[in-house]
Amino acid sequence: MYNQINSNSTEIISETPFMAAPFSGRNAFWRYFIGVITPFLASNIIGALPLVALMMTRTVGGVMPQKGGMPDFEAMGVNLNLGFTLTVFPFILAFIAILFLVKPLHERSFSTVINGGRKTRWGRIFFSAFVWIAISAAWLVYSLKTDPGNFRLNNTSDSLIILAVLALALIPFQAAFEEILFRGYLMQGFAVWTRNRWLPILLTSVLFGLMHGLNPEVKEYGFLTMMPQYIFFGLVFAVLTMFDDGIEVAIGAHAANNIFLSVLITHSDMALQTPAMYEQIEIYPWKEFAGLVVMSVVFVIIMAMVYRWKDVRRLYAAITVPVAEVQETAA
DSSP: OOOOBOTTSSOBSSOOHHHHGGGGSBOOHHHHHHHHHHHHHIIIIITTHHHHHHHHHHOBTTBOOEETTEEOHHHHTOOHHHHHHHHHHHHHHHHHHHHHHHHHHHSSOTHHHHHSSSOOOHHHHHHHHHHHHHHHHHHHHHHHHHOGGGEEEOOOSHHHHHHHHHHHHHHHHHHHHHHIIIIIIIHHHHHHHHOSSHHHHHHHHHHHHHHTTTSHHHHHHOHHHHHHHHHHHHHHHHHHHHHHTSSHHHHHHHHHHHHHHHHTEEOTTOSSOOOOSEEESSOOHHHHHHHHHHHHHHHHHHHHHHHTOOOGGGGTOOBOOOGGGOOBSOO
16 A cells, blocks of 8 residues: 655655565566566477477378468367367466566565465456456347347357366466566566556556467458557556556456457457357457447446545556665666
């Protein structure tokens, strides 16, 4: 909590746990470089091996069927639930890698990346997931009623139940890794280097968007069309993190969003190819973006009311930490 705010400026005199935590560790650039690169190497080299092995057995004449730059599991005759599992599996290794890297690299506990070193607030994760699912379901019902010809019932078989179980088991690792990396690890790192809040919010959101730059949706609809959506999503998660002084709410919403999209609605250009219940035939990117904005605003308002977020200075105030607490920022 804020203990004192200078009435003549926006500087915070006593920091919140999440923003103060990184200053007690080691924060040289090379440490963050290793902390970011290692999980990606673990996921894309080791984690991708099962998927690569499968693709090698399914190529015809040295050519791998693709859909939007991604392996086309259906064309290769691969069960979509198996393809989904192998696609998400690398994120588990990335999650494990960053879990074990924080303490030796930065000399502070992993929990400081979650919420400043407090106990994980599981209630926030589950509640935010529930609210996001409810809002997403309402939007899907609205879409089905206003444009029924653009959707078809795609799957009601037992494979949908299997998909739901797999999504609930695997997607949280994928969502948690991305939130830990961007809204936890890098958010704190940028905060140490910039000593403010708004720049870490902006930088992590742009990087989050760029990380999704190879998604098939980008290839299909264009970089300038899709990138604002990814960056906006990153901004929403960053705002949630700053207001709540931790990433639990962001993890819950992120996981719920990806689970919902994996299980209930799919389209031909999705990065995660799944046997979802409904298939959307035609995608209108800017309409989808408008829907995302409306859903996000409603979600943030609900979270703000429930958790009593009132101080908007958490989004822009400068960060002031006693010099004695800073172990290393440049060496």
